[in-house]
Amino acid sequence: MSNADTLTSPARRRGGGVGDLLLSELALLFRRRRTWALLGALALIPVLLAVAVRLSGSGGGPSFVGDIAGNGLFTGFAAITVAVPLFLPLTVGVVAGDTIAGEASLGTLRYLLITPAGRIRLLLVKFAVAAAFCLAAALTVVVAGLLIGLALFPVGPVTLLSGTEIPAIDAVGRALLIAVHVAISLVGLTAIGVFISTLTDVPVGAMAATVVLSITAQILGSLSQLSALHPYLFSAHWFGFGDLLRDPISWASFGDNVVLQLGYAVVFGSLAMGRFVTRDILS
Amino acid sequence: MNPSVKRWAPFAAVPIIAVAAAIAIPMTTNAAQDLPEKTPQQLLEFVADSDVTAFSGEFTQTSDLGLPDLSSLGSGSTTGADGDGFMSALVELATTSNDARIYADAEQGARLQVLDQLDERDVIATADDGLWIYDSGEKTALHVTHEGSSDASTPPADVPTPSSVAEKLLDSVDDTTAVAVGSNGTVAGRDVYELVLTPRDETTLVGDVTISVDGETGMPLGIAVTAEGASSPAFSVAYTSVDYSTPDSSLFAFTPPAGVEVTEKAIPADAHSDDAAPDDSTTPGDAAPEAPDVTTTGAGWGTIVELAAGEASASLEGLDAITTPVDGGRVLSSSLVNVLITDDGRVFAGAVSVDALESAAR
Amino acid sequence: MTSSGLAVETRGLTKRFGRHEAVSSLDLSVPTGSVFGFLGPNGSGKTTTIRMLLALAAPSAGTITVLGSEMPKRSASVLPRVGALVEGPGFYPFLSGAANLTRFDAAEPGTSSRTRSARVAEALARVGLSAAAAKKVGSYSLGMKQRLGIAVALLSPRDLIVLDEPTNGLDPQGTREVRSLIRGLNADGTTVLVSSHLLAEIEQLCTHAAVMRAGRLVAQGGLDELRGATAAIEIVTPDLDLAREVLARFGLDATADETSTGDSTPRLDAPLPDGVLPEDLVVELVAADVRVRGVAVRRPSLEDRFVELTGEGFDVER
Ligand SMILES: Nc1ncnc2c1ncn2[C@@H]1O[C@H](COP(=O)(O)OP(=O)(O)O)[C@@H](O)[C@H]1O
C-alpha cells in the first residue's frame, strides 16, 4: 500500500487547535434554553431571600441572612451560602452529566467524532465548557444577590468576619472573589460528572449520579469519624469562601482548594479520557 | 495484551500517580533535614533564648482522643448558658479541628483569629486598649480593660498558640520528665528540631509530648501529644504557615462594628487577667464565669483535678449516652484524659487511669 | 491512488458484542472511484462494519485500511477525508439546520471560520434544504433530517463518502435526488460506499456491491460479476433435437424446458458462454432449417441473485 500522502486530498491545515470548537460549544451552551432555566433558577435564590427578608422585616436564619435588612450587599453572601450545598451542585451536575451522554443520546456524538473532533480534544472542550458554566452559575448567584440587595435595601460599608469594616465597593470585589472560589470549588464535581457522562448514553443517569455524589460527599464531610478523609473530599472547601471575608484575607483555603480541585480534575479527567478513548460509540 | 487495556494504560497511570503523590508528598515533607546537632539541654536553651518578638502564622489544632461521638451534645456553638459554654468549648476542643491565625508583636500586642466556617472569633490583646473578644456569629464583643488605664499587663503570650503553650510546658520541665531530641522534620515549611518529653510518671496516660522547634529562630512551631501505646497523636497544634515579619499595626486596632453588642468590663489594676482566656468563650453580658471550685491532687503528669459537687456536674447530666458506669459513678473515657463523675456529683479529671481517679474519689 | 486501488479494505474484520458475533471475518474491498453497494438484510452487520471503518468502534479482530491508512490508528488524518452518514442523522433539535451544520464544521480541526457559512450554505443547497436552513431541526420531517445528515458528509470535499441507508424515510422523489447526488459525487471522483437493505434503491447506482448475511460476506464484486457472468439463451422451436445438435456445435449444452406450459411451443435453454454471440447461433440455427419462433438472452437479475444469497430475502435474521 502506498503512502497516504500521495493521495490527492483537499488542502487543509492539520492539527487545528481547540479554539473554534471551544467557541462553538460555549455558544451552544448559552444558546440552550435549559442553561438559562438553570441560571434563572439560581438567580431566583437571592431574589426569594431578599423578598422574604423584606416582607418579614426580620433577620435570623442561616449565615448572613440576618444582615440583609441592614445592608443589601449581604444578599449576595447569603445567597451563595444557601446555593453552595445543593442548588449549585444540582445545576453543575446537570451540565456536567450531559456533556458526553447528552451528545450520545442525540446521536450527535458519532458525527462529532467522524468530523473528526478528536476524542481527547472533544472531552477537553466539553470539560472546559462545563467549568465555564460553574463560573457562570456562581456569578449568577452572587451578582443577582448584589443587584436585588441594591434594589431592596440600603447599602453601605460591610463588616467582615474579623469585625473590620470595608467600603461597599471593596465588598463587591470580595463577593466576586467568592464567586470565583465557589466556581473553582465545583471543578472537581464537574470532572466527576464528565467522567460519569462518558460511562453512559443516558444523560439523566449521569446527571443524577453526579448530584448524588455531591450530596454523598457532603454527608461524609459531616461525619466526624471520617475526619481523616475530609481534606480529600471535593466538597472540603465549599464553604471555605468565608476565608475571603476575613481581614486580612486568608488565602490558605483558596489555595488548598485550587490544588484539591486540580487533583480531582486530573484524576477524573484522565479516567474520563481513558474511558472515552477506548469506548465504542454505538449510540 | 488486550488492545483496549493498552490504550487505557496511560490514562490509568495519571490518577495512580496523582493519588500516590497526594499520599507521598505530605510524608516527604517530614523527611529529616540538615540542622546542626543539639543536645536536649542545648535545645531547651535554644528555645529559652529565642528572641522572636514579632510574627504571624496560621495554625491547626486537631484532636483524636478516641471519644464517642459527641456531636449530639451540640458542639456547634461555644456560647450559651455558663456551664453549657464551658462544656461545649471542651467538647469542641476535644472533637473538632480548628484553624486559627495569630499575629503577634511584642511592641503592639497580639491577635488571635479562630477561623470558623463562615464565622470568626477574635481575641485582640494590646497594651493600649486592653482585651477585645469578638464573636462574629453572635455579634458580641467583650472589652476587658484595666483600671488605671494604659498598663502593659496583658502580654501577648496570654494567647494559647503553639509557641506559648510549648514555652509554658518547657518552663515546667523538671525531673518528672525525660527530655530527648527526636528526628528533625518540617513544620510550616521550616526545618524543625523535635524535642520529645516523656513523663517518668507511670500513672499518666500521656505517652509523650513532641515539640517542634524552628531550627532557625528557636520558636516552637508545633506540639503533639501522644497517648501511652498509641502511634499517632491524640492532640496536636501546629503552624501550617509562619512569617517572622512584623504584622501590620492595623490588625491590633479593633473597633467594634456597628450592630455589635459590646460589653465593657473593667478589672482592678492589680488583678490578673487569666480569667479572660479566649477559649472560655464567655457570653458578654455575664461576668466571665467564676472558676469552679477546683482542687488538685498529685503532681506533674499525674495531677488529678477535682471539681466540687454542683459546679459542673449540672452540665454533665445527659452524658449517659457517652459515659460508662463504674463503681460509684460514671466514666467518660478517652485515650488521653479520663473523667469520673461520682454519684454524689463530684468530678475528677486527669491524664491518668480510671483506677487512679477512683482512688482519688475515695 | 493506492497501489491496490482500494478505498476501503478489511481483512478478517470481526466484531463481537459479548458472545454474539455481529461481523465475522469480513474481507471487504471497495475499489477507489466506485459506487459500492453494501447490501444485506436488517441486522446483517452493515452499520457495525461502517462504525468500525470510521473508528467509532474498535474491531474485535482483523485489520482495516481506509484511503490507504490503517484504521483506527490513523483516524486523525483519514477521517477529515471521509464524510459519513451513520445509522440515521443526529442533530440538536433546538438549533436550525444551518446552525447544526456550522457546529459540525467548527468541530473539524483546521477548517477556516471565514468560509464556514459559505460551506454550510453550499452543503445545504446540494441536499435541497436551502429554504429550510433557518428552521429548527426539531420541525424537520424525517426526510429533511436525512438530507441534513447527508449535508454533514458534504461539508468539506471528501475522498470517500459513506452513506448508511441514506434513503431511509425519503419519498420517491427524495430517493431519486439522493441517487443523482451520489452519481454527481462519484463523477467528481469521490468513492461512495452506500449501504441499504433495499436492493432496488441502489441497483441502478452501483458499480460494485457486497452482500452481507448474518455478519458474513456472501458475495462481492462488480455488478455483472455478482449477477453471474453466464447468461442463458432460450430458443423457442418445435425442432428440439435439431436445434440441440446445432447448439452442441458451439459447445452449448442445451436442455429442453419441460416446465413450459401445455399448448405453447417447446423451448430449449442453454447457458451462454462469454465467447458465443447469440446472433451467430441464430444464423446457424436458421441455416440448419430449425424453425426458430423466438430467441431470448436472459441474464439473472440482481434480485434473483440476492434472494439466492440471502436465503429468505430481507427478513431480519437474528
Ligand atoms: N450495541 C450493540 N450491542 C449488542 N449488539 C449489537 C449492538 N449493535 C448492533 N448489534 C447487533 O449486531 C448485529 C448487526 O447489527 P447492525 O450492524 O446494526 O445491522 P445492520 O446495520 O446491517 O442492520 C445485529 O444482530 C445487532 O443486534
Ligand SMILES: [Mg+2]
Ligand atoms: Mg443499520
